[in-house]
Amino acid sequence: MSERLVIIGGDAAGMSAASQARRLKGPRELEIVAFERGNFTSFSACGIPYWVAGDVDERDALIARTPQEHQQRHIDLRMRTEVLEIDPRERRVRARDLASGAEEWTSYDKLVIATGARPLRPDLPGIDAPGVHGVQTLDDGQALLDTLGDTEGRRAVVVGAGYIGVEMAEALLRRGYEVTVVNRSAEPMATLDPDMGRLVHEAMTGMGITMVNDAEVTAVRTGDDGRARAVATEDDEFPADVVVLGMGVRPETELARAAGLPLGDHGGLLTDLSMRVRGPVADGAIWAGGDCVEVLDLVWGRERHIALGTHANKHGQVIGANVGGGYATFPGVVGTAVSKVCDLEIARTGLREKDARSAGLQYEAVTIESTSRAGYFPGAASMAVKMLAERRTGRLLGTQIVGREGAGKRVDVAAVALTARMTVEQMTALDLGYAPPFSPVWDPVLVAARKAVAAVRAGSAA
Amino acid sequence: MSERLVIIGGDAAGMSAASQARRLKGPRELEIVAFERGNFTSFSACGIPYWVAGDVDERDALIARTPQEHQQRHIDLRMRTEVLEIDPRERRVRARDLASGAEEWTSYDKLVIATGARPLRPDLPGIDAPGVHGVQTLDDGQALLDTLGDTEGRRAVVVGAGYIGVEMAEALLRRGYEVTVVNRSAEPMATLDPDMGRLVHEAMTGMGITMVNDAEVTAVRTGDDGRARAVATEDDEFPADVVVLGMGVRPETELARAAGLPLGDHGGLLTDLSMRVRGPVADGAIWAGGDCVEVLDLVWGRERHIALGTHANKHGQVIGANVGGGYATFPGVVGTAVSKVCDLEIARTGLREKDARSAGLQYEAVTIESTSRAGYFPGAASMAVKMLAERRTGRLLGTQIVGREGAGKRVDVAAVALTARMTVEQMTALDLGYAPPFSPVWDPVLVAARKAVAAVRAGSAA
Incomplete structure (x- = not known):
């Protein structure tokens, strides 16, 4: 008796699930059908800014596994085929072949929803004009590269200053553009506290990028040829030969919503710890993962x-x-992320100050400056480390790092410490790798932990 | 009523203790007397190879705090003064001013022993000949630099292939020497398992360094001028214009032994978790820290x-x-160390295979190859990660990493996981920083953890 596993979405979550299930069960035991509406599978969206920058030579380098490779592993992958409806009562999905328009129902024993996320694209005048680009898909990346190749002008406006925004600012800067970043928050990288975002702001300004904060985009102005020529805010207008949108993403869950599956406050699917969709409608037969789900933040709760x-x-x-008949869980996240803009490394894990307040936690916050190597070692680069610890208990709540080479991945120490629910005092004793080319004798994360210990003590005495 | 704190040894442990105590108690409450037999305080011995290599321009860059700076902070620091005897019954120490030869007893209420370690220097013919150098003190470093400046020849032999040995091999290579490393172990870096040490061996050979393993030095041959001219082993002889000894160190605990204080199997002082020397002789009044003590290995037990x-x-x-009247403990170590030789980074934490066996632990060992960045990202450098997990429980026991840029400090993730006694399965869910310039989508440490999980499962089924 063969079971059928149906997968909606041919990118990281969907095709990892397919591959892992196939490793555990052969084609006689488990039939796997996967629907992908686009032209590619298993590609690295995170790599697109580096392709645009020229770090990565060609599109195909970003593809971890092609449709053919999946098909060779006995996965019935149907490209350019869009799922239009999930019918959880009958355990089937309705899909359309985008070329022929033909529609068909496919039944499942188990279903995986891996529909990803879609970029935010506010309904503003001119937002769909030629010259305005998202950077979500490989097609988006190619379209942007085509525009950059066609355009004489050298002025670029990036809307949004999150990870995509700052990475695209670097990419365009390195391609010789005058770059302006227009950002609705007080500082870039709103995933950091504003005092740490300020360091990113200053560094980006130092790189020659024009930073416009606290500014809401109201329209994309177009020229006589209909192409984008400027980005307008309430107060100002910024000339643009090319506009890149990096305003974040939302879970792509319209199919799930229409099927009556449970969505969370952020619009993502809600699953249990085995990544199975919760609730009676899913009936234990539907799993979901990737950018279309919400995940438990282990610090925030x-x-x-x-x-x-x-x-x-x-x-x-x-x-x-x-x-595939095995057992595994995804216990949750602590909110780790790392990025860079030129030689500036930006990292964060855990809660920001406003997150901690929102979670009902009282905390002490400290910031220290240190270096990536022993101070006397060539290339020792400065970094700022901000650390939040719970008041009285001293439990680590979050860490943010902004610095140069060697700064970013230090956040992993804090990420593991958060997972283990360590206190900052426990952290001060951590046995981290030390040698002059790698670290000062007190690693910057430990310096921050020591200052946090002192703040927790002072706060407890008060 | 002022108390007197006496400190023996003016380097990292001793002077950190002095500084921290002074922060907590002013000179009216606590008198601090520190004895240092050498010419320097608070210097970075770990920095000496980089000074010899030319990365660090001058000796004084390696001095974190001078005697004058300590004295300005109301620490009665007596330089060139050697403590000859500890009398724990009378709570006093006898010290000699090395210039005048005058001896004096100084009483203490509390004593800190921070006498450090001394380099191993086997009693071999020619070992004290001119041209044979240790690299433990700043004076050693200067003497070696003087020899390098005076010597016409360009052949260097390094005895020992631990951290100091490989770092000195790099230093001499970069100064234009033909470098031979003579090593008694089967592979260099005996703090790694031999299979990982083999990778270091191959990389060093690739750098043009001649590696001689499994070889015991029997003598340093001298020329007519009395200077070192070759290093002899049982089977061979290696011409040398300069010889550097990097054979490891032993705790410097002769004073402590003579005073009847408790020493461990490795010759180091034994303390409790507050770093107070154990036992009735110390009588609760003596602390010890730094290279002269033994520390609890939290994994080994x-x-x-x-x-x-x-x-x-x-x-x-x-x-x-x-x-100083506060409270702190040093809970122990997990055995983390990181080093480099040219662009090769070498890191380890926890137990090697032979340590695990010696500790009575059964384990699974796996090794993976991965890269420091996304595979498609420029500069993605390969690394090997070896991981040991306890049989059945899957608890992480140790991790070793050999690779290029970005490899070494990844060991910190394993160090924190060891401290938190995580299993390799828990590690697979760790939320580590990911972006293409920083890591593949699965960090190499997580790839190793996944393979270790599979090995533990297979081992449990067996």
């Missing part, structure tokens, strides 16, 4: 939506193990 | 001797807090 390829891959592994 | 500046600084902080 609630669900969040975090679109990251590394989580999507983990979800896929967990789902694949479970639908 | 027994004491080890690990000479590292980062531990010495932590010990000093803990001792200073406790003798």
